[in-house]
Amino acid sequence: MKATRVFQLTALALVLVSTVEVGWWLLDQHRFAVDKVREMHQVYAQQVIAAQALLAAGTPADRVHALLPDVIVTNQHAALSPDVDRQLLAEEHRHIAQYAWEGSFFIIALAACIAVIARALRAEARVMQEQESFLALVSHQFKTPLASLQLSLETMAMRPLSPEHSRALIDRMLADLARMEGMVTQILESMRLERGRIELRKEPVDLGGAVARVVAGFEERAGKDRIVVSSDIEAGLQVLADPLALDVILRNLLENALAAVAPVGGGTIVFTGRRTRGEIELAVRDSGVGFRPGDAPRLFQKFSRLHPGGGGSHFGTGLGLYIVGRLMQLAGGRVSAQSEGVGQGATFVLAWPASETQQAASAGAGGVEPLARQPAGREHS
């Protein structure tokens, strides 16, 4: 990286020197052309003087003109032909124009080289800065669970504890380890997404089934925090998506919702799926801490955390929603977030383009189809 940078900087310096050289060459050529024309004028002036001397010596005017064709004689007075003046001026202009064109071409070519190299240097500096801030943020994210882990271990080593207290500390340490493992997974996922190393398949996936599987995995955690998770998705509603990516998206959205609801002492999370004209929409509505409407765009940025670590016993890394946003982007879909304000809960809406058959079904049903409630909306408490 360093060698490349040195090479780029050297190339930039050479190109800059070359540009100065070309500029100097242009000026020099202009001066040369002007000098040459001035010299020619002096030569012709000598001819006029010679012609005048011949005339004074009695040489006939036609003989003088024959000897010096660029001189004309009028009433025994020698003068330079106006054609010669015009030719000299034209020659001067021709040379200057030629140098201007050639010089401009070189200067434009060199300026383009400078722009390309400078752009590459700027891009490289930006990448380096992003890498540095990414590392700083990642290390910051890890320091808090590490501090908690160290504190729990040192507490166990330093103090006599009841079996219940020891058990609680062990649970806390296990949760800290799980948190760090989750962070590693999310960081790796986000890095792969960033480098475009993920290729997503597109196949029909049953949305209700995918939501149910993810919700089942969080049943125990939701119950512990007094959170009721329910789904309200039309039976047979399908999206064209990569099943694994969809699982990651739903898992991250549910984790985000749980982290938002836990600090307010419990509440609800509702998944609703519907078919609209041209899209399949899945909304995740929670009754949690919410956010200021102006903060919505920030939510999908890396390491953005708008509420305190999820409260309760759950934590955010600030990468979950970033991953959701990127995966939806790669899948050709979109994601948006809305909240009325802090304390007002939040709704995250995912939308995938519907396949042709789905669109036909939607059109047949008359545009926006009212949600068909699932006979037994799955609830977790």
Next chain:
Amino acid sequence: MTEPRNPPAQQARRILVVEDDPHLAAGVVENLRAEGYAVESVADGRHALEWLAGGSCGLVVLDVMLPEIDGFTVCRTLRERGDNTPVLFLTARGDPADRVRGLEAGGDDYLAKPFHLRELLLRVRAILRRWDWYQSASEAEGAVLRFGGNEVDFRAFRARSWNGIAQELTEKEAMILKVLAERPGEIVSREDLLERVWGYDVFPSTRTVDNFILRLRKRFERDPANPRHFLTVWGVGYRFMSEDAT
């Protein structure tokens, strides 16, 4: 500026922990309670300021990266309110620039995460001990110091300088003045001042002490360029003269 607030003696062993990470907060609270302190805990800067507006404590253990209002702002707001409650910062950022930023915001000490439990307890004890000393010294030896036409009220952190101008002292200025005034005419080394006022390893250099002495001279000397009360003993430290040193 509101009425200055200092931790009352009976609240000196009450500690407020401001930390948004529930596990870390629980660990700190449990250990401080096990040491005999009365501990309260809040999870963000706004609640911390609300709590401190209504209650008082001997120390605030304050995380820097807090939601809504960060720890530095919380500390600065406290100082602007005239609240001199000592603050120990806990933060994941431990570089010197951040450390200095925290202390400039009015913090008393700074501990980078992850930290050792014993170090946390040691620092908490050291801060409280410094405050105990300051308060008991202010009460036992008289809360008011008079020298060269200046008058300093240690309890109120206020002073009136020789030209009649009212001065609001920062906690550190008052503590430095107190350490010097305890030993009039004696040489007090920079290291001694650092240890008594900040703790042994908080600041990267003893230059900080020099800066504070300059500030005291500007406040209380008739001619700060030719001091008569805060005298430099080259290469060692400072000597405080309550009478004019001519």
